[in-house]
Amino acid sequence: MTRVLVIGGSDAGISAGLHIQELDPNTRPTLVVADAYPNFSICGIPYHVSGEVPDWRTLAHRTRADLENAGLDLRLNTRATRIDPFARTVTVVDHDGPSELPYDQLIIGTGAVPIRPRIEGLDTLGPTDGVHLLHTMDDTFALTSTLERQPESAVVVGAGYLGLEMVEALRSRGVAVTLVEMLPEVLSTVDRELGGLVRAELHAHDVDVRTGTTVGRIERHAGRLRVLGSDGFERTTDVVLVVVGVRPDTALAETARVKLGVRGAIAVDRGMRTTVDHIYAAGDSVHTYHRLLGTDTYLPLGTTAHKQGRVAGENALGAFRRFAGSLGTQVLKVFDLAIARTGVRDRDAIDFRPVTHATVADDHKAYYPGARPIHLRVTGDAASGRLLGAQLVGHRDSSVHKRIDVFATAIHHGMAVTDVEDLDLSYTPPLGSPYDAVQVAAHAWTQQHGD
Amino acid sequence: MTRVLVIGGSDAGISAGLHIQELDPNTRPTLVVADAYPNFSICGIPYHVSGEVPDWRTLAHRTRADLENAGLDLRLNTRATRIDPFARTVTVVDHDGPSELPYDQLIIGTGAVPIRPRIEGLDTLGPTDGVHLLHTMDDTFALTSTLERQPESAVVVGAGYLGLEMVEALRSRGVAVTLVEMLPEVLSTVDRELGGLVRAELHAHDVDVRTGTTVGRIERHAGRLRVLGSDGFERTTDVVLVVVGVRPDTALAETARVKLGVRGAIAVDRGMRTTVDHIYAAGDSVHTYHRLLGTDTYLPLGTTAHKQGRVAGENALGAFRRFAGSLGTQVLKVFDLAIARTGVRDRDAIDFRPVTHATVADDHKAYYPGARPIHLRVTGDAASGRLLGAQLVGHRDSSVHKRIDVFATAIHHGMAVTDVEDLDLSYTPPLGSPYDAVQVAAHAWTQQHGD
Numbered sequence: 054m055t056r057v058l059v060i061g062g063s064d065a066g067i068s069a070g071l072h073i074q075e076l077d078p079n080t081r082p083t084l085v086v087a088d089a090y091p092n093f094s095i096c097g098i099p100y101h102v103s104g105e106v107p108d109w110r111t112l113a114h115r116t117r118a119d120l121e122n123a124g125l126d127l128r129l130n131t132r133a134t135r136i137d138p139f140a141r142t143v144t145v146v147d148h149d150g151p152s153e154l155p156y157d158q159l160i161i162g163t164g165a166v167p168i169r170p171r172i173e174g175l176d177t178l179g180p181t182d183g184v185h186l187l188h189t190m191d192d193t194f195a196l197t198s199t200l201e202r203q204p205e206s207a208v209v210v211g212a213g214y215l216g217l218e219m220v221e222a223l224r225s226r227g228v229a230v231t232l233v234e235m236l237p238e239v240l241s242t243v244d245r246e247l248g249g250l251v252r253a254e255l256h257a258h259d260v261d262v263r264t265g266t267t268v269g270r271i272e273r274h275a276g277r278l279r280v281l282g283s284d285g286f287e288r289t290t291d292v293v294l295v296v297v298g299v300r301p302d303t304a305l306a307e308t309a310r311v312k313l314g315v316r317g318a319i320a321v322d323r324g325m326r327t328t329v330d331h332i333y334a335a336g337d338s339v340h341t342y343h344r345l346l347g348t349d350t351y352l353p354l355g356t357t358a359h360k361q362g363r364v365a366g367e368n369a370l371g372a373f374r375r376f377a378g379s380l381g382t383q384v385l386k387v388f389d390l391a392i393a394r395t396g397v398r399d400r401d402a403i404d405f406r407p408v409t410h411a412t413v414a415d416d417h418k419a420y421y422p423g424a425r426p427i428h429l430r431v432t433g434d435a436a437s438g439r440l441l442g443a444q445l446v447g448h449r450d451s452s453v454h455k456r457i458d459v460f461a462t463a464i465h466h467g468m469a470v471t472d473v474e475d476l477d478l479s480y481t482p483p484l485g486s487p488y489d490a491v492q493v494a495a496h497a498w499t500q501q502h503g504d
Numbered sequence: 505m506t507r508v509l510v511i512g513g514s515d516a517g518i519s520a521g522l523h524i525q526e527l528d529p530n531t532r533p534t535l536v537v538a539d540a541y542p543n544f545s546i547c548g549i550p551y552h553v554s555g556e557v558p559d560w561r562t563l564a565h566r567t568r569a570d571l572e573n574a575g576l577d578l579r580l581n582t583r584a585t586r587i588d589p590f591a592r593t594v595t596v597v598d599h600d601g602p603s604e605l606p607y608d609q610l611i612i613g614t615g616a617v618p619i620r621p622r623i624e625g626l627d628t629l630g631p632t633d634g635v636h637l638l639h640t641m642d643d644t645f646a647l648t649s650t651l652e653r654q655p656e657s658a659v660v661v662g663a664g665y666l667g668l669e670m671v672e673a674l675r676s677r678g679v680a681v682t683l684v685e686m687l688p689e690v691l692s693t694v695d696r697e698l699g700g701l702v703r704a705e706l707h708a709h710d711v712d713v714r715t716g717t718t719v720g721r722i723e724r725h726a727g728r729l730r731v732l733g734s735d736g737f738e739r740t741t742d743v744v745l746v747v748v749g750v751r752p753d754t755a756l757a758e759t760a761r762v763k764l765g766v767r768g769a770i771a772v773d774r775g776m777r778t779t780v781d782h783i784y785a786a787g788d789s790v791h792t793y794h795r796l797l798g799t800d801t802y803l804p805l806g807t808t809a810h811k812q813g814r815v816a817g818e819n820a821l822g823a824f825r826r827f828a829g830s831l832g833t834q835v836l837k838v839f840d841l842a843i844a845r846t847g848v849r850d851r852d853a854i855d856f857r858p859v860t861h862a863t864v865a866d867d868h869k870a871y872y873p874g875a876r877p878i879h880l881r882v883t884g885d886a887a888s889g890r891l892l893g894a895q896l897v898g899h900r901d902s903s904v905h906k907r908i909d910v911f912a913t914a915i916h917h918g919m920a921v922t923d924v925e926d927l928d929l930s931y932t933p934p935l936g937s938p939y940d941a942v943q944v945a946a947h948a949w950t951q952q953h954g955d
Binding site for chain 2: 064075094096097100105106111112114344354355356357359360377378379380381382383384385386391393395418419420421422449450452454455456457458459461462463465466468472474475476477478479480481482483484485487488489491500
């Protein structure tokens with residue numbers, strides 16, 4: 054029996070463990086989990102903070118009992134501190150102190166940690182002062198505890214996915230919110246034209262949006278917090294939430310001297326093998342093979358972590374699976390808007406001659422009540438005609454999230470933009486059009502940029 | 505300049521005409537349209553009858569002026585009665601009588617006509633008696649005129665797409681409805697297990713559903729209508745609507761002696777060429793190349809008609825386009841339910857070893873409010889692992905229609921069921937799951953029927 058040790062209890066680690074059990078019920082993988090919350094949905098945190106998910110326990114994809122019944126040996130509240138790749142042991146520390154766990158195959162799924170930007174005061178102020186970072190369940194409890202004091206206002210630093218979701222969460226608790234972003238537009242993962250639609254949605258929900266603004270200092274001031282930034286930005290507030298992205302947590306992996314790759318993430322091949330024998334890694338701690346670019350990128354996403362975890366688990370049992378690759382497909386709900394993207398944008402489309410074309414198309418036939426516009430931006434290669442990417446913004450009920458999946462599936466297969474028009478997609482007037490919005494956008498691109 | 509003559513003003517004909525104009529602005533195609541309603545959405549008729557689309561004029565995808573401005577020469581209220589393929593003329597009849605129209609290239613888009621089942625009385629009773637078939641705008645006006653008399657009850661014969669949509673339309677006008685279907689379950693285009701869910705939705709909206717029942721006779725009785733059927737079925741009612749499907753309208757094409765193919769539809773190759781030189785045909789009057797089966801089938805669908813029309817138009821100008829093929833992708837809304845399908849089911853999967861696996865998966869993470877189940881049936885080839893088809897039933901807001909499109913795009917590319925799990929699909933808790941319902945179903949199939 055292979056002794057498989059998995060470090061990490063989030064998407065990558067849990068997927069690896071469960072897939073191992075699925076493939077070989079005799080292997081009982083040990084999962085070392087730093088906190089008491091295995092298999093919690095980090096993506097669900099904003100909805101607990103908002104109050105939409107009142108009981109934080111329901112954020113668990115599976116309960117501890119589910120996981121144990123599925124054959125996983127869980128070591129909770131246990132930190133892995135060091136790998137000895139020669140002895141094939143991992144040093145772990147729990148409430149009884151340090152000990153060594155042996156392994157035949159090791160899977161690292163240590164995930165990511167929030168980036169701490171250079172803001173004066175951020176190192177000395179903390180949750181008790183109302184200054185928060187947000188990544189773990191413990192971070193969540195600290196924030197909800199602050200929010201129980203019913204603060205009047207908050208400053209959110211960072212207008213990425215988590216920042217925008219947290220703005221909505223705070224607004225739905227009645228907190229006045231200022232959103233500060235260093236870049237010229239919110240949500241820099243989509244083009245500025247679409248970011249502008251998101252900004253309008255934020256304005257419609259009374260969010261004070263400050264783009265092109267860098268926060269330089271947070272300080273206590275008359276029992277509250279003062280946030281100071283570029284161009285004379287200054288706010289007195291009760292809560293500061295800093296959510297400017299994540300970086301891979303490679304501290305453990307580095308003790309085994311694994312090579313690091315893109316953006317300092319653990320380098321892995323498509324079999325999720327690190328450069329050290331018997332050590333696999335998956336999820337937010339590793340760099341990610343990009344299916345379209347054919348290169349490694351850093352795209353920390355739960356969906357990818359799940360898939361990589363499965364590959365790592367299967368290969369740890371001796372298989373030769375390859376990760377199919379990521380396309381950076383993402384969707385985000387902000388108030389009543391859904392924003393989705395897949396593939397690459399002009400600036401990322403190295404080795405191509407990318408052109409992007411914007412289209413607006415209804416989510417269903419205009420004559421049927423309730424039709425709403427979807428804003429689509431399709432990126433294709435002017436040289437080959439190949440579909441490179443798509444970005445969509447529309448109402449949360451306009452199936453933007455599944456329309457982006459049609460584009461993602463098309464890119465997965467290397468389709469040409471014009472061939473998207475040939476897909477046999479479904480239609481009924483209350484739900485679509487004879488040529489779906491996806492195809493209308495593909496057609497518009499082709500008309501403009503050749504066949 | 506090529507003289508292109510198009511017969512038919514619905515999806516196939518209009519698409520052909522518009523695409524010709526797009527490709528060659530100097531060619532001004534002539535469209536011969538039997539009635540006064542070019543480019544009307546037949547699929548939208550139920551929503552006008554229901555009252556959701558109060559003005560029937562809005563059912564036009566484009567107005568007459570739109571079409572003329574786009575460069576089409578419209579001959580409305582003009583019936584084409586005969587083709588002379590040697591002289592290359594078509595005899596047409598309008599209010600001035602018959603005349604001959606010459607062509608260099610002819611595109612037939614005559615569509616389909618409703619099937620008249622062998623029901624005693626159906627040939628003698630008509631709209632003024634409250635007995636209706638439904639396919640054209642004129643049929644629609646006849647029906648809405650009957651409904652203005654505020655009938656109490658109706659019998660709908662046929663529980664296919666149109667029958668179910670019309671049941672909903674009549675119910676939303678407060679009409680008591682009995683739905684009669686010859687087959688054992690409603691909506692025979694999906695498996696019986698899913699048809700049962702549709703039946704439950706009909707029951708929840710007080711529809712009296714009679715399956716396994718054949719209507720044999722309709723007669724006038726004491727100022728109302730009496731409908732008699734198998735097993736002692738008998739209803740006295742005010743309106744009878746017979747919607748049991750369509751058959752290709754090949755009357756015109758047969759005057760040119762074109763070969764007929766599957767189910768009596770016009771035989772065409774993938775370039776939409778008939779067996780007679782210079783005559784193309786597209787839409788509901790032709791048989792349809794099935795991309796997965798690699799054979800011709802009869803699948804009269806607006807989406808397909810559009811695509812075939814474009815191919816016919818392009819080839820009439822001398823190109824060599826090929827129709828990419830249909831997968832029979834369809835979606836239907838019945839009250840609050842959406843029912844979608846793509847590809848083939850067990851019984852249609854000739855040359856394969858089909859197995860179908862049923863799964864239920866949430867439309868989004870269960871912890872976020874409002875999650876609803878989607879019922880999925882995935883069909884794969886047990887021999888090769890290839891994805892053959894999918895059927896989905898869920899709430900109309902659960903993006904069933906775009907989830908079927910992900911399956912359709914996967915089948916378009918000949919994916920294996922298990923590879924669907926590798927697709928990089930979007931996720932956010934309010935709109936999906938890390939493994940989307942589509943992937944959960946693919947995984948369940950693979951677990952059951954091999955990799």
